[in-house]
Amino acid sequence: MKLKHEFIQLPVRFDVAELQREVEAIPQDRWRAHHEGFKGNYSVPLISVEGKDNNEFKGPMAPTDILHRSPYLKQVISSFGEVIGRSRLMALDSGAEVPVHSDINYHWYKRVRIHVPITTTPDVRFHCGDKEVNMQAGDAWIFDSWKYHTVKNNSDVFRVHLVIDICGSSRFWELTERGNVPWLDPVSDDADFRFIAPHTDTDPAIRTETFNTPLVMTPGEMDGMAQELFAELHQGKGNAQQDVSAFIQRVEQFCQDWRVLWAQYGMSEAGWPHYHLLRETAYASVREYENRLTLGNGTQAPRMYLFCMIDPALNVEVAGQFATINANQADPGGAQPAGAQRDAVPEPHSRNAPCPCGSGQRYKTCHGKLA
Structure with missing residues (x-):
C-alpha cells in the first residue's frame, strides 16, 4: 500500500521480554523456509487460511495452534482492534536479507503491514525508497510497500519480527496520523506512546478476514x-x-x-x-x-x-x-x-x-x- 511517507512509527509499544519468551517457546521445526526460496528467510504462520500451516492469501483466515499457545502475541495482534489478514513471525538469519522488491499485487495494493520487532539490533536496517530506519524491539511500524524496499540483517542475531496484515479501518488511519515520521518529527516524549502491558490471563478476541479475494471481480x-x-x-x-x-x-x-x-x-x-x-x-x-x-x-x-x-x-x-x-x-x-x-x-x-x-x-x- 502507498503511504504518505516511506516509514511511520505508530504510537504504541509492547513488552519485549514477553514477546521474546513466547517466540523462544516455539519449536524450531515450526520455522519454515521462505516459499520463494529467499536464502536465510523464515516464517511461522500465526493467522493463516483456515488456521493451517500455509502461506496462502485467499480464503477465511484463522489463528494457528502456535498463536493459541502464545497469549501475548495474540494480545498484541488484538490490540489494534482491526480485522486481521495473513500474519506471521518473520525471521532473517545473520547476514541474510529480503531481496529488493515492490508489492504490486491485488492483495497488497490496499493492505498495510504492521511490523513489531521482537529480536533485533541497530545493525538490522530496513530500506524503503530513499529512506532507511532501524526498527527497535517493541515498537510498531508501517511502511510504503508500493516503493521498492529491502531489509538487511548485518548483525549476528536471528532477527524476528511480528508482521500483521490489515486493510485498515478509519480508526487505524487516525492512529497513524498520531505516529512519528523519523526525519520529520523526532520522538521527544514517550508519553505520546501507549504501552500494551501483558495480560496473559485473558483471551482477547481477534476478528479475521473471511472474504479477502473476489470469486469474480465486480x-x-x-x-x-x-x-x-x-x-x-x-x-x-x-x-x-x-x-x-x-x-x-x-x-x-x-x-x-x-x-x-x-x-x-x-x-x-x-x-x-x-x-x-x-x-x-x-x-x-x-x-x-x-x-x-x-x-x-x-x-x-x-x-x-x-x-x-x-x-x-x-x-x-x-x-x-x-x-x-x-x-x-x-x-x-x-x-x-x-x-x-x-x-x-x-x-x-x-x-x-x-x-x-x-x-x-x-x-x-x-x-x-x-x-
Whole structure:
C-alpha cells in the first residue's frame, strides 16, 4: 500500500521480554523456509487460511495452534482492534536479507503491514525508497510497500519480527496520523506512546478476514483498479504518449467486455470459462509494452495490470465461500467458447500449487497460465 511517507512509527509499544519468551517457546521445526526460496528467510504462520500451516492469501483466515499457545502475541495482534489478514513471525538469519522488491499485487495494493520487532539490533536496517530506519524491539511500524524496499540483517542475531496484515479501518488511519515520521518529527516524549502491558490471563478476541479475494471481480472494482493503474502509469517517466494511449485503450476495452460478461453471468460457474478466456486475450494484447511502459515506482505497467486486475479477477478456488453460487446453473449463453476445455482441470487452492493435471508444473504456469 502507498503511504504518505516511506516509514511511520505508530504510537504504541509492547513488552519485549514477553514477546521474546513466547517466540523462544516455539519449536524450531515450526520455522519454515521462505516459499520463494529467499536464502536465510523464515516464517511461522500465526493467522493463516483456515488456521493451517500455509502461506496462502485467499480464503477465511484463522489463528494457528502456535498463536493459541502464545497469549501475548495474540494480545498484541488484538490490540489494534482491526480485522486481521495473513500474519506471521518473520525471521532473517545473520547476514541474510529480503531481496529488493515492490508489492504490486491485488492483495497488497490496499493492505498495510504492521511490523513489531521482537529480536533485533541497530545493525538490522530496513530500506524503503530513499529512506532507511532501524526498527527497535517493541515498537510498531508501517511502511510504503508500493516503493521498492529491502531489509538487511548485518548483525549476528536471528532477527524476528511480528508482521500483521490489515486493510485498515478509519480508526487505524487516525492512529497513524498520531505516529512519528523519523526525519520529520523526532520522538521527544514517550508519553505520546501507549504501552500494551501483558495480560496473559485473558483471551482477547481477534476478528479475521473471511472474504479477502473476489470469486469474480465486480465491474465497479475492475473500473476502480483501472483508474488506479492509469494514475500510476501517468507518473511513469519516459513513456511515449502513443504507447500510453494505446495501453489505456486496451485496458478500457477489457473493462468494457468484463462488464458485459458480468451482466450475463455474474459469479455463476457457467461464466468462468468466458471470464478466463477474456483474461488471456486481454493480457496478451499488452505484452508488447512490458519493456516500454513503466509506473511511478519503476515497475513495468503490464505487471500491475496482471497482478492487480487480470490475475485476481477470477478465483474459482474460493467458490465454496459464496453461498449464492448455484453450481448447477445452466449456461445462459449456450455453447462454450473456443478453448474453454482448458478449464476442465480444477483450479487448486493456490495458483502456486502443483497443477492438478499431473504435469509437475505450478498451476499458474500450466493450465492456469495467462497467455
